[in-house]
Amino acid sequence: MRGSKPYYRTGPWAKTRFTGLPNQDDSYENSLSLYQDVNGSGYLSFFRRNYKLTRITLTSEGSIKMFRHNGMDWENFFEMPANSCEFYGVCGPFGLCVMSVPPKCVCFKGFVPKYLEEWKRGNWTGGCVRRTELLCQVNSTGKDVNVFQSVANIKPPDFYDFASSMNAEECYQSCLHNCSCLAFSYINGIGCLVWNQDLMDSVQFSHGGELLSIRLARSELDGNKRKETIIASTVSLTLFVILGFAAFGFWRCRVEHNAHISKDAWRNDLKPQDVPGLDFFEMNTILTATNNFSLSNKLGQGGFGSVYKGKLQDGKEIAVKRLSSSSGQGKEEFMNEIVLISKLQHRNLVRVLGFCVEGEEKLLIYEFMVNKSLDTFLFDSRKRLEIDWPKRFDIIQGIARGLLYLHRDSRLRVIHRDLKVSNILLDEKMIPKISDFGLARMFQGTECQENTRRVVGTLGYMSPEYAWTGMFSEKSDIYSFGVLLLEIISGEKISRFSYGEDGKTLLAYVWESWCETGGVDLLDKDVAESCQPLEVGRCVQVGLLCVQHQPVDRPNTLELMSMLTTTSDLSSPKQPTFVVHTRDDESQFRDLITVNEITQSVVLGR
Helix, strand or coil, X not given: CCCCCCEECCCCCCCEECCCXXXXXXXXXXXXXXXXXXXCCEEEEEEECCCCEEEEEECCCCCEEEEEECCCCEEEEEEECCCHHHCCCCCCCCEEEECCCCCEEEECCCEEECCHHHHHCCCCCCCEEECCCCCCCCCCCHHHCEEEEEEEEEECCCCCEECCCCCHHHHHHHHHCCCXXXXXXXXXXXXXXXECCCXXXXXXXXXXXXXXXXXXXXXXXXXXXXXXXXXXHHHHHHHHHHHHHHHHHHHHHHHHHHCCCCCCHHXXXXXXXXXXXXXXXXXXHHHHHCCCCCHHHEEEEECCEEEEEEECCCCCEEEEEEECCCCCCCHHXXXXXXXXXXXXXCCCECCEEEEEEECCEEEEEEECCCCCECHHHHCCCCHXXXXXXXXXXXXXXXXXXXXXXXXXXXXXXXXXXXXXXXHEEECCCCCEEECCCCCCEEECCCCCEEECXXXXXXCCCCCHHHHHHCEEEHHHHHHHHHHHHHHHHHCCCCCCCCECCCCECHHHHHHHHHHHHCCHHHCCHHHHHHCCHHHHHHHHHHHHHHCCCCHHHCCCHHHHHHHHHCCCCCCCCCCCHHHCCCHHHHHHHHHHHCHHHHHHCEEECC
C-alpha cells in the first residue's frame, strides 16, 4: 500500500514507524506480491524455503497483521499495534483514549461528542466539543471566571509549547491569565507545557503519566456540585436508615459482650510500674474529686474528650482529662501520651501527675491550670483585654521555648503534631504550657521526618505536606506554630476568619497586611496601644516565614528561637500557597495541586 504510514507507540510519549518484519531464521524464496481483498485491505505474500505461505495484511485502520498458512487455514501469529490507543488521534480533538480492556474513547470533562451517532457506533475520530463556551476575560468575576479540571495519569497531547523556566505556580498563573491557553501541565524535570489549540492524541493510563489541567467554564463544576449534592443527600438518607438499624444491633451485641469482660481488663494490661514517675489513681478517688464528673466542674471539651476540675482530699487541685470512648484515641494513643509525658519535664510543658484506668474509662490527671487554655482569653471579647501585647509576646516566646525543648533539648526528639491555641494552657502567672501529647511522635537518633498513612490533627494548623502526603517532621510543628503566632497577634481564629467580599482567609489577610504596612495593623485593635510596632511587625514576618509552603523555606526551631529573641535580619517570606485563591476557589485550587495524594491517608479533623 504505497504512501500508507501506519504509526504505533512503544511507550507513553513515543511514536515509531513500522520498518520491518519479525526476525526469521530462514530467508524468503520469492519476492513480495501485492493483492487486494474484498474489504479494501491490501496484503503482501511470499513463500519461505520450506514452502509455507505467509501473508501480511495492512488494514484500513492502519494496523499490521501477519498470518501463516498451516496447510488447512491461516493462523495469526503477529499483530501491531496491540492496543487501539496506540493509533494516532484515534479519539479526535478533546477525546481521551483510556487504556482499558478493551480500550475506549471518552470526552474530557466539560466536553461532549461532536457527532453523537458516529460516536455511539465506535467511530471516535470526530472528537469532542465544549458543552459550555468559555467567557474568558482576565478580570472576570462570578460565573464568568474560568476554572481548571485536573486529569491524572495522562500522556500529554501533541502540539504543546514549552515554558520550561517557570515553576508549578507560575505555570498555572500563566495559563490562567492567557485566554488562548486551553490547558497546561507542569512536569518535574521538563517544565511547563501549555496548549493553545485542540488537545489531540491524549491517552490515559491506569497509573503513571502526568497531571493535565484543562480550562473549563465555572458552570461546568458548579453544575456537577449540585448534581453530586442531590445524589449524596439521597444516598446519605438511605445509609442513615440502614446504619441506624445496624448501630442499634451492634450496640446490643456490645452491651452483652462487655458484660462478660472484667472491669479491670485495661488495668491488668497497664501497670503503674510501666510509667515510672506517675501515680496510679483509683477511680473512686477521681469520682470524689470531680463530684462524679459534674457539669459544674467541667472546664472544657477537647479533641479526645472532656476536662474536669477536681480537688483531692489533701486540698490539691487537679485537672482530669476524661477520654471519650468514641473519641478515636484508643490504647495506643493513651499509652503514647502518658509514657511520653512521664519522660518530658520543662517549664513550658504541662505536667501530668498520674493516670487512672478502669473498664473502658481512661483518665489523665494534670496539674490544674488556673487560667485554663489560651483560647479562653484570645477569642473572648472581654478577657482578651487582659492579655496586652507584652503578655502576648511573652506567651509566644514561652511556646517557642517549649517547642525547642521537644525538638532539640529533650532526651527524645518529639513532634507534637497538634499544636494549636486550645492546647496551650496558662498557669496563674500566665506562663504558657504545651499540652495534649496524644498525637505526638518520637524520633530516634538522626531521624528527621516520617510518613504516616493516618493523618490526624486539626485542619488549618496542619502543614501542606502532612495534610496531603502524611509526611511530618519538625517543620510540620513550625507551620502550626506560625498559624498559632498569627492568631495570637490578630486575636482571630483561623477556622472562622473571613475578610471582605472575597472571603479572604486569615493567611491571605496577613500577607496583604505585611505587604502594605509591614503587618503592624494586624495586631488586635483592643490592645494596639500597648504594642511596639517594630516588635509586632517582626513577629508577623516570623509567622509568615513559618507558614511557607515548602518545608525547606521554614526556619527550624533553633532559628525560630533566635528570630524571636534577637534583632537579627529576617529573610523575606514568599506568598503562602493558601492565599493564591479566595475561599470560593479553594476547592478547585486544591484539586489543581496534589489532592490525589491524600487518598492514601485518613484525615481526622478535630
